[in-house]
Amino acid sequence: MSKDDKKKIYKPRPISGYPEWLPELRRTEQLMLDKIRSVYESYGYCNIETPAVEELEVIAAKGEDVDKEIYVLERLQADPDDKKEARLALHFDQTVPFARYVAMNFNELIFPFKRYQMQKVWRGERPQMGRMREFYQCDIDVINVDALPLSFDAEVAAICYEALEALNIGRVQLRISNRKILSGLLESMDIQDPAPVTRIIDKMEKIGEDEVRKLLSEEGLQDSQVSDIIALAQCKDLSKLKAANETMREGIEELSFVMEQLSHLPDDAAIADLSIVRGLDYYTGTVYETQLLDVPEFTGSVCSGGRYDDLAGSYINKKLPGVGISIGFSRLFDVLSQLGNIQPSAKSPAHVLMVLPSEDKRKLASDTARAIRSRGYNVELYHAPQKIKKQMAYAEKKGIPFVWFPPFEDGGVHEVKCMETGTQTGADPDSWTPEQK
Amino acid sequence: MSKDDKKKIYKPRPISGYPEWLPELRRTEQLMLDKIRSVYESYGYCNIETPAVEELEVIAAKGEDVDKEIYVLERLQADPDDKKEARLALHFDQTVPFARYVAMNFNELIFPFKRYQMQKVWRGERPQMGRMREFYQCDIDVINVDALPLSFDAEVAAICYEALEALNIGRVQLRISNRKILSGLLESMDIQDPAPVTRIIDKMEKIGEDEVRKLLSEEGLQDSQVSDIIALAQCKDLSKLKAANETMREGIEELSFVMEQLSHLPDDAAIADLSIVRGLDYYTGTVYETQLLDVPEFTGSVCSGGRYDDLAGSYINKKLPGVGISIGFSRLFDVLSQLGNIQPSAKSPAHVLMVLPSEDKRKLASDTARAIRSRGYNVELYHAPQKIKKQMAYAEKKGIPFVWFPPFEDGGVHEVKCMETGTQTGADPDSWTPEQK
Numbered sequence: 001m002s003k004d005d006k007k008k009i010y011k012p013r014p015i016s017g018y019p020e021w022l023p024e025l026r027r028t029e030q031l032m033l034d035k036i037r038s039v040y041e042s043y044g045y046c047n048i049e050t051p052a053v054e055e056l057e058v059i060a061a062k063g064e065d066v067d068k069e070i071y072v073l074e075r076l077q078a079d080p081d082d083k084k085e086a087r088l089a090l091h092f093d094q095t096v097p098f099a100r101y102v103a104m105n106f107n108e109l110i111f112p113f114k115r116y117q118m119q120k121v122w123r124g125e126r127p128q129m130g131r132m133r134e135f136y137q138c139d140i141d142v143i144n145v146d147a148l149p150l151s152f153d154a155e156v157a158a159i160c161y162e163a164l165e166a167l168n169i170g171r172v173q174l175r176i177s178n179r180k181i182l183s184g185l186l187e188s189m190d191i192q193d194p195a196p197v198t199r200i201i202d203k204m205e206k207i208g209e210d211e212v213r214k215l216l217s218e219e220g221l222q223d224s225q226v227s228d229i230i231a232l233a234q235c236k237d238l239s240k241l242k243a244a245n246e247t248m249r250e251g252i253e254e255l256s257f258v259m260e261q262l263s264h265l266p267d268d269a270a271i272a273d274l275s276i277v278r279g280l281d282y283y284t285g286t287v288y289e290t291q292l293l294d295v296p297e298f299t300g301s302v303c304s305g306g307r308y309d310d311l312a313g314s315y316i317n318k319k320l321p322g323v324g325i326s327i328g329f330s331r332l333f334d335v336l337s338q339l340g341n342i343q344p345s346a347k348s349p350a351h352v353l354m355v356l357p358s359e360d361k362r363k364l365a366s367d368t369a370r371a372i373r374s375r376g377y378n379v380e381l382y383h384a385p386q387k388i389k390k391q392m393a394y395a396e397k398k399g400i401p402f403v404w405f406p407p408f409e410d411g412g413v414h415e416v417k418c419m420e421t422g423t424q425t426g427a428d429p430d431s432w433t434p435e436q437k
Numbered sequence: 438m439s440k441d442d443k444k445k446i447y448k449p450r451p452i453s454g455y456p457e458w459l460p461e462l463r464r465t466e467q468l469m470l471d472k473i474r475s476v477y478e479s480y481g482y483c484n485i486e487t488p489a490v491e492e493l494e495v496i497a498a499k500g501e502d503v504d505k506e507i508y509v510l511e512r513l514q515a516d517p518d519d520k521k522e523a524r525l526a527l528h529f530d531q532t533v534p535f536a537r538y539v540a541m542n543f544n545e546l547i548f549p550f551k552r553y554q555m556q557k558v559w560r561g562e563r564p565q566m567g568r569m570r571e572f573y574q575c576d577i578d579v580i581n582v583d584a585l586p587l588s589f590d591a592e593v594a595a596i597c598y599e600a601l602e603a604l605n606i607g608r609v610q611l612r613i614s615n616r617k618i619l620s621g622l623l624e625s626m627d628i629q630d631p632a633p634v635t636r637i638i639d640k641m642e643k644i645g646e647d648e649v650r651k652l653l654s655e656e657g658l659q660d661s662q663v664s665d666i667i668a669l670a671q672c673k674d675l676s677k678l679k680a681a682n683e684t685m686r687e688g689i690e691e692l693s694f695v696m697e698q699l700s701h702l703p704d705d706a707a708i709a710d711l712s713i714v715r716g717l718d719y720y721t722g723t724v725y726e727t728q729l730l731d732v733p734e735f736t737g738s739v740c741s742g743g744r745y746d747d748l749a750g751s752y753i754n755k756k757l758p759g760v761g762i763s764i765g766f767s768r769l770f771d772v773l774s775q776l777g778n779i780q781p782s783a784k785s786p787a788h789v790l791m792v793l794p795s796e797d798k799r800k801l802a803s804d805t806a807r808a809i810r811s812r813g814y815n816v817e818l819y820h821a822p823q824k825i826k827k828q829m830a831y832a833e834k835k836g837i838p839f840v841w842f843p844p845f846e847d848g849g850v851h852e853v854k855c856m857e858t859g860t861q862t863g864a865d866p867d868s869w870t871p872e873q874k
Contacts, residue, residue, distance in 0.1 A: 012752050023484065027484065042814075061446075075526070076561065114785075337449065373480075382680075
């Protein structure tokens with residue numbers, strides 16, 4: 001194409017809410033996702049991957065107030081036959097697809113069914129709101145038929161703690177509660193609809209005790225009730241709680257068991273925090289939130305979840321209680337990389353850049369690269385017999401840690417240069433390993 | 438929820454064209470994708486991941502006849518503000534997003550830019566056609582500014598061969614041609630529009646020589662021309678080709694160079710096949726297709742691609758020639774698993790099932806599991822102190838290869854049973870490794 005050609009160029013813009021990274025940051029993201037996967041699998045949880053798309057009816061059957069956030073698909077060139085088909089929509093979370101998957105494959109799965117799922121989800125938010133519209137979630141859940149042992153409430157918490165720890169993002173703190181405790185207390189006070197109270201307590205950390213006190217009074221609660229509720233939410237020592245009824249006693253017992261099962265974690269890694277209630281009505285027992293103690297700028301919970309009574313009742317006539325946690329990965333990654341708490345990787349996954357000394361040494365260089373690759377290292381072969389200085393500069397720019405010089409003359413030796421130390425030594429392609437630092 | 442509750446149940450159905458696997462097959466898929474990624478990275482290619490979504494205008498700018506296959510997104514509860522925003526569509530391949538990405542990040546990338554991309558793409562096909570509407574592609578491309586060394590045409594072929602080899606799906610054969618050879622011949626015959634002839638030659642394997650001869654005659658070609666074209670397409674020995682002009686000479690030279698660079702591959706792994714032309718007008722030099730020699734049922738090409746002159750001219754005023762290949766992963770996986778050529782993995786990624794002898798041994802079992810995990814093995818802790826027989830049956834059903842018995846009595850020893858051989862031996866959680874077979 002000659003430079004004089006008038007081309008029609010459409011200059012693309014970033015789409016708000018759809019994050020995308022340069023290769024060096026994408027590599028960091030990939031390695032972090034690998035670590036989460038590896039921790040999830042180390043506990044024997046299997047992976048499932050569902051299509052990005054569900055029938056709109058499936059999403060609607062699950063109910064809940066999500067209509068506004070759903071993207072539906074339309075064929076650009078729709079034809080009359082399309083009408084016969086169910087409307088399709090992008091999934092907005094991984095719980096609906098998980099529930100639908102379990103219902104469809106119920107007879108093929110082994111229970112308790114332990115699964116993790118790490119996919120993108122889509123929310124049709126208005127772009128003005130600055131929210132993410134496409135993001136990764138890393139979910140881990142276990143469900144069982146009819147009843148699920150409480151030990152799993154501790155296991156999924158331990159797994160998520162370990163996964164976040166592996167990301168090297170500073171101290172992580174799991175805050176755990178059990179909804180039966182507050183529900184029990186409210187029951188004992190004869191409060192008919194616990195939802196408004198729960199929602200107010202949920203805001204405690206954000207709006208402070210005085211505001212909570214005010215809002216609870218506005219709900220018509222007596223001063224002594226308000227004080228009891230606030231005291232409960234602020235209680236840090238489970239042994240000091242007095243159960244007002246059976247529900248509350250159950251909640252305290254369950255939470256105590258879960259905390260005891262987590263006693264192998266470092267101090268402050270997991271605390272009982274009765275102010276945690278989670279907004280969703282969905283949860284019935286244990287609930288989790290997670291804070292990054294070293295990143296005060298990160299507001300909200302990195303990973304949250306809880307115990308639920310019935311996963312898939314909308315799709316199958318079985319009772320499937322479960323417990324699960326979800327890491328909101330993309331938001332975590334986005335915030336931490338903006339704060340500089342996450343470092344970009346090298347621009348190439350290569351451990352070694354193989355120098356191409358001259359065109360007639362191409363076979364030698366290529367064979368040498370292959371020999372080193374066969375031993376598990378990533379080797380990029382430089383593409384043209386350019387000046388050595390230029391080839392070195394390329395390795396430098398891409399952050400490739402070693403540069404390999406095959407013999408420039410027949411009978412010469414292989415040499416390898418460590419870019420960080422500048423040391424250059426003889427090396428054998430069939431036995432070389434990167435030196436330890 | 439009591440069993441008497443009348444629940445409204447929506448029974449979900451599979452959506453045609455959207456594949457989904459049971460955990461054991463998903464694990465196989467995951468491990469295959471890991472292998473492809475690992476081979477791509479072993480050559481120093483970096484990963485990029487673009488959003489599932491592009492502006493419709495970006496897709497339209499690239500042109501080509503793809504309108505019918507595009508899914509556009511609509512917010513289920515659209516509001517007037519939506520009109521201000523560009524229409525969004527799911528990407529139908531990874532080339533358009535790659536081109537758009539390069540244009541947007543041109544100044545941040547290092548050239549030659551070597552990237553791989555392994556994502557799902559979506560095609561809004563009519564479901565009746567039985568085609569996949571969501572599938573993985575595993576693309577690898579290298580582009581450069583103004584000119585790109587021909588050695589990359591061999592490199593990407595070698596990489597794709599190695600990636601497919603790693604999948605253990607039988608013998609793989611790359612069939613390589615160079616479009617300049619046929620174009621040159623047609624030029625020398627003064628054929629003005631080579632497209633119809635190219636399309637006919639492309640069908641040679643499917644429709645046979647006689648039919649090709651007939652169709653070419655119908656295009657108005659003389660008998661001698663038809664014979665020359667067919668002879669070219671059937672030629673298996675490049676050294677016997679005579680160049681009719683400069684274009685053809687260039688094509689023969691380029692193809693010979695690429696084949697020579699691939700001479701390290703096993704016999705029959707890569708052959709020059711001048712009947713390969715690829716349908717897309719996009720390609721300008723080297724073109725590739727790939728056959729599975731041991732799976733005759735698999736029709737069409739597993740992985741295809743070629744050299745192009747200009748990747749991103751629709752979005753940026755730079756000339757960016759490149760070469761790339763794409764593995765059509767999901768179709769490959771779908772066909773091979775239906776044929777039984779791909780085996781499901783175990784239903785759990787666990788290497789070891791940790792027996793829970795009794796509730797009071799939970800801490801011991803849990804600590805032991807953690808010790809083995811810390812040494813890189815995946816360990817599932819059984820969830821309830823049920824009969825040992827039941828716990829063993831669970832390991833059996835999930836295909837977990839080892840069952841670990843922590844000491845049932847104080848002062849007892851750890852033992853581990855290999856499920857395949859039935860051997861049970863004493864073991865130390867801090868030093869155990871799965872025995873070699």
